[in-house]
Amino acid sequence: MLTMKDIVREGNPVLREVAEEVSLPASAEDKKILQDMLDFVINSQDPELAEKYELRAGVGVAAPQIGISKRMFAVHVTDEQDQLYSMGLFNPRIVSHSIEETHLEGGEGCLSVDRDVPGLVPRYSRITVKGTTLEGEEVSLRLRGLVAIVFQHELDHLNGIMFYDRIEGFKDKLKKELPHLKG
Ligand SMILES: O=C(O)C[C@@H](Cc1ccccc1)[C@H](O)SCc1ccccc1
Numbered sequence: 001m002l003t004m005k006d007i008v009r010e011g012n013p014v015l016r017e018v019a020e021e022v023s024l025p026a027s028a029e030d031k032k033i034l035q036d037m038l039d040f041v042i043n044s045q046d047p048e049l050a051e052k053y054e055l056r057a058g059v060g061v062a063a064p065q066i067g068i069s070k071r072m073f074a075v076h077v078t079d080e081q082d083q084l085y086s087m088g089l090f091n092p093r094i095v096s097h098s099i100e101e102t103h104l105e106g107g108e109g110c111l112s113v114d115r116d117v118p119g120l121v122p123r124y125s126r127i128t129v130k131g132t133t134l135e136g137e138e139v140s141l142r143l144r145g146l147v148a149i150v151f152q153h154e155l156d157h158l159n160g161i162m163f164y165d166r167i168e169g170f171k172d173k174l175k176k177e178l179p180h181l182k183g
């Protein structure tokens with residue numbers, strides 16, 4: 001099973017690579033890796049397992065975070081309507097998004113970042129994501145709220161982007177929109 005020792009930390013160049021498409025249908029090896037990633041996220045939310053294996057609670061993990069530069073990630077997160085999104089996705093991509101943006105009030109964290117980085121991270125409020133599930137099914141998901149933010153955080157990992165790369169944008173954007181705040 002995956003534990004925190006398998007999570008690469010910032011500074012490791014793999015986190016700054018653009019990950020490779022996964023050839024489909026996925027090999028047994030790629031399916032095993034993605035299933036292990038999904039199990040890791042689920043385990044991280046189980047208080048007993050998290051304590052026993054010293055897992056940091058997470059709602060997603062991307063393959064580059066375990067040192068594998070492939071376009072796949074796993075999420076286990078419940079949205080505001082209590083709909084559970086528990087899945088592994090191969091070759092996920094945003095096919096459309098709102099202009100409107102949102103952010104988590106407390107900012108974001110990352111399993112690969114062992115420090116607090118304050119600041120709001122702008123994300124699209126609504127996205128449509130396509131990808132292929134562990135079962136080999138092509139899905140199209142219309143997402144909003146926390147789930148949309150989680151998918152965008154994980155998708156960024158596939159493109160070598162860390163959440164704090166986006167924090168400056170937010171301040172610059174704020175200054176542009178509210179020049180009187182310049183300072
Ligand atoms: O590092 C990762 O990719 C896992 C992150 C994903 C994430 C961070 C911030 C915002 C959205 C997604 C971990 O899940 S961080 C822990 C966490 C737990 C619950 C809600 C948000 C973040």
Ligand code: NI
Nearest residue numbers: 109110111112
């Ligand atoms: Ni992260």
